[in-house]
Amino acid sequence: MAETDVDFWFDPSCPYTWVTARWLTEVARVRPITLRYHVMSLSVLNEHLEVDPEGDTGGYLWMPVRVCAAVERQHGQDGLRRFFAAYGARVHEHGDWDFATALTEAGLPADLAGAAGDESYDAAVRASHERGISLVGKHVGTPIIAAQGTAFFGPVISTAPRGEAAGRLWDGALLVAGTPGFHELKGIPHLPPDFT
Numbered sequence: 001m002a003e004t005d006v007d008f009w010f011d012p013s014c015p016y017t018w019v020t021a022r023w024l025t026e027v028a029r030v031r032p033i034t035l036r037y038h039v040m041s042l043s044v045l046n047e048h049l050e051v052d053p054e055g056d057t058g059g060y061l062w063m064p065v066r067v068c069a070a071v072e073r074q075h076g077q078d079g080l081r082r083f084f085a086a087y088g089a090r091v092h093e094h095g096d097w098d099f100a101t102a103l104t105e106a107g108l109p110a111d112l113a114g115a116a117g118d119e120s121y122d123a124a125v126r127a128s129h130e131r132g133i134s135l136v137g138k139h140v141g142t143p144i145i146a147a148q149g150t151a152f153f154g155p156v157i158s159t160a161p162r163g164e165a166a167g168r169l170w171d172g173a174l175l176v177a178g179t180p181g182f183h184e185l186k187g188i189p190h191l192p193p194d195f196t
Contacts, residue, residue: 009131022160039069064097
């Protein structure tokens, strides 16, 4: 079976996106995919709204995406993947938002944490965000996945399936998203994210 290129746009602060990222990591173990990470931003997505649904009135959610942009600029895809893995586990599973520690755990320079307050990275964040959102439309959020000529929002899952169950969800997501005219599929009301 040929390798499938998979582009994954994520906001690192979203816990459900973290669950989806863990699922995709599992998919890569059971399906021949090459996963490429791209940053997107809930701050950019919501900036035109009168009330921010994330409640981020102080603009904190800009900080992690700027660090992601700095990491990608200086250390490429591998660095971004490693940082997101370390940061995601630290923030979502342990409640620790320390960029420098996550960078160190990812084998990256801790001084990249300074990018959190550096607005010069905003253009890169916006450009990456726009590339992802242009594939599906502004009516969705994070994450966005593009593969095999189709793109879709989600899946939004509370628990990451493992093994062949992860592969079956992948196969099904591609089948549904690749169906001409497909727009939306929803399930039960969301449960709290489960990181076990």
